[in-house]
Amino acid sequence: MLRLLALALVLANASFLAWSQGWLADYGFAPAVQAEPQRLTQQLRPEAMRLLSAAEARQLDGSASSADSGGAQAVAASLPATECLQAGPFNDEQASPLRARLQASLPTGSWLLEPGADGGRWMVYMGKYSDSNTLATKRSELRQIGVTFEVLATPSFGPGLSLGRFGSAADAETELGKLAQRGVRSARVVQERPDVRGQLLTLPAADAYLRSMLDGLKPQLAGKALVACR
Numbered sequence: 001m002l003r004l005l006a007l008a009l010v011l012a013n014a015s016f017l018a019w020s021q022g023w024l025a026d027y028g029f030a031p032a033v034q035a036e037p038q039r040l041t042q043q044l045r046p047e048a049m050r051l052l053s054a055a056e057a058r059q060l061d062g063s064a065s066s067a068d069s070g071g072a073q074a075v076a077a078s079l080p081a082t083e084c085l086q087a088g089p090f091n092d093e094q095a096s097p098l099r100a101r102l103q104a105s106l107p108t109g110s111w112l113l114e115p116g117a118d119g120g121r122w123m124v125y126m127g128k129y130s131d132s133n134t135l136a137t138k139r140s141e142l143r144q145i146g147v148t149f150e151v152l153a154t155p156s157f158g159p160g161l162s163l164g165r166f167g168s169a170a171d172a173e174t175e176l177g178k179l180a181q182r183g184v185r186s187a188r189v190v191q192e193r194p195d196v197r198g199q200l201l202t203l204p205a206a207d208a209y210l211r212s213m214l215d216g217l218k219p220q221l222a223g224k225a226l227v228a229c230r
Contacts (some may be wrong), residue, residue, distance in 0.1 A: 082205040084229035087221055089118050089198030098201065098220040105217065110210055116200030119192040122172035124179065126186055127152065129158020133161045138186075145183045163187055202229065 090098055090113075099113050126149075129135045135151075139160060142149050150162040163179060166172040172189040179187055203210060203226075214226065 009209070040206040045166040082207045085206045085211075085226045086229045087198060087224045087226045088198055089116055090201070090222065090224070091198050094220075094222045095199040098145045098199075098217075098222075101217055101220045102201075105215060106210065110203060112204070113199050114202075115197070117195050118195040118200075119167055120191055120195045122166050122169045123157075123194075124163040124166075124172055124176050124187050124192055124194040125157060125160060125190045126163065126184075126188075127157060129159050132159065135161075141185070147179060147184060149180060157190075157192070165192065201226075204229075 008019070064088065075209040090129070095113060102111050126138060127135075129138065142163075147163060151164055152160045158195065163184070164172070164175050166208065169191070170187060176187060176189055201221075203214075206214075
């Protein structure tokens with residue numbers, strides 16, 4: 001009995017081996033084919049494939065982004081931005097060496113040095129206060145009614161409070177009237193800075209090249225900053 005059982009197991013194992021290896025395919029007995037050989041024929045150099053490290057992947061992504069934006073950057077570089085710049089005013093003693101340096105350094109027609117004025121400035125002002133406690137009280141009152149302010153500590157106006165600066169006395173008076181309607185009673189209009197007349201330097205269309213040339217003119221600008229034209 002045991003011999004028959006052992007023989008049956010041997011025959012079963014042999015049959016499974018023949019079936020799994022496809023030896024019985026000619027007789028219609030074979031496992032289903034799971035592979036897709038047609039996909040293998042479509043691969044291009046599969047032996048050249050490898051996994052990228054995290055650093056390599058980031059570098060590849062950055063290169064692609066740079067390539068995408070390169071065209072736009074090239075267009076922007078071909079169209080240099082220009083702006084109108086102004087400095088001054090310069091008195092006669094300052095204007096003479098500045099004019100000579102401009103003529104020697106900058107292209108003709110790129111600059112103007114002509115009479116002008118830096119307009120005065122007016123301020124809606126509260127102060128001067130005799131002590132820090134009074135200043136603190138006024139600041140608290142302004143906060144309660146929602147009025148913005150700037151604390152002044154200059155010798156001319158500090159300790160005091162600025163409620164706004166304006167290019168004309170009329171604009172400052174208009175603002176003072178609005179603040180009075182909100183409950184501000186002790187403010188007044190003062191002239192913070194008088195008109196200053198002299199020679200104004202103007203560069204109507206300063207591009208990147210022209211701005212780089214201006215670095216060499218700093219000694220002749222007498223500490224006056226180049227700002228956007230008004």
